[in-house]
Amino acid sequence: MGLLTGVTALFHLVVWFAFCACTAILLGAVYQALGTRRDRKRFPPPGRLVDLDHHRLHLLESGRGSPTIVLEAGLMSTVLSWSNLQRELTESYRVVSYDRAGLGWSDLGPMPRTADRIVDELHRLLQQAAIPPPYVLVGHSFGGLTMPLFAARFPEEVAGMVLVDPVAPSEWNPPSEHDRKLTRIGAKVCRRAALLSPLGILRFVAFLLTTRAAQMAGHLVRLISRGAPEESGSVSSPWFAALPANERAMASVFWVQEKFALTIASQLENLPVSAAQIGELDSACDKPVVILSARTAPEHRSKEHAAMAGRAPLGRHVTAEKSNHWIMQDEPGLVVRAIERVVEFSQKLVTHPS
Secondary structure (H helix, E strand, O other): OHHHHHHHHHHHHHHHHHHHHHHHHHHHHHHHHHHHHHHHHHOOOOOEEEEOOOOEEEEEEEOOOOOEEEEEOOOOOOHHHHHHHHHHHOOOOEEEEEEOOOOOOOOOOOOOOOHHHHHHHHHHHHHHOOOOOOEEEEEEOOHHHHHHHHHHHOHHHEEEEEEEOOOOHHHHOOEOHHHHHHHHHHHHHHHHHHHHHHHOHHHHHHHHHHOOOHHHHHHHHHHHOOOOOHHHOOOOOHHHHHOOHHHHHHHHHHOOOHHHHHHHHHHHHOHHHHHHHHOOHHHHOOOOEEEEEEOOOOHHHHHHHHHHHHOOOOEEEEEEOOOOOOHHHHOHHHHHHHHHHHHHHHHHHHHOOO
16 A cells, blocks of 8 residues: 555656646747747848848848958857948948858758858859959958858959958867867757757846846856856857947847757867868968957967968968957957958059059
């Protein structure tokens, strides 16, 4: 009799826990669905969605003139990371920024997310949007990997490049064991985040982050990653803090989306592949190139930046003495001057090719 009572009590306990778990999952899914619906109404795309057959990319255009300045954001970033600089450049140039597939307002794109695929999609985007060359390519961080590949594949369409504290291909071709470990951790966190996104957990973390409870959000991130070390990354970024309040709210909305987590995971996993696809900058050496290094850049990266610029006859390497990795936020004038220099030299080449 006692055994039967114990089994019955255990059964009731299991049923109760199952009920609580199902209720929590249901409430989380409803929270996520309602939040997603609200986000779409609050934050419509500032640009337009361009159809690339199987998915759409978000494109933000401003200004007029030629050449066109094409802005490529960092690994996890969107058009918002360029918002201040794009407004400034618009006074003198035609400027376009865009969200890579899976980021910002763009749809999830085909996998894997390699530099070669990203470059192909960017080229198709510019064609579909009827934005003619020549282009001055401006890439930040991870965008500094993709832009040299674009220049190598479509040299006749490129007037020059500005790379803003770019990831150096040599850092990932091949990667060190330490970097392999970091990308494995990062990709694993993102894969788990993609599973949790439909349950509203990422949305709750983003809510905490935007209400200045970043410390608690950090604990939740580490819990999701099963105690991944601090080196796996921070839940906050300097560029995020520098954004206006409404744009911070927009950025935090993107972080709770399943497509975001899946895209970042694939980009991280394929960093060595992307670096191998790029190779040397020599294929674009006949074009004006400016490479900006952050004051805080590791010494080996800064030296590689200088070497990359040195391989281009019209290359120049500049250290941003007042900047961390987000040079376009800390010293936007420096980036503007670099773009102006590239435009000026490219126009001289057209006028006096010899």
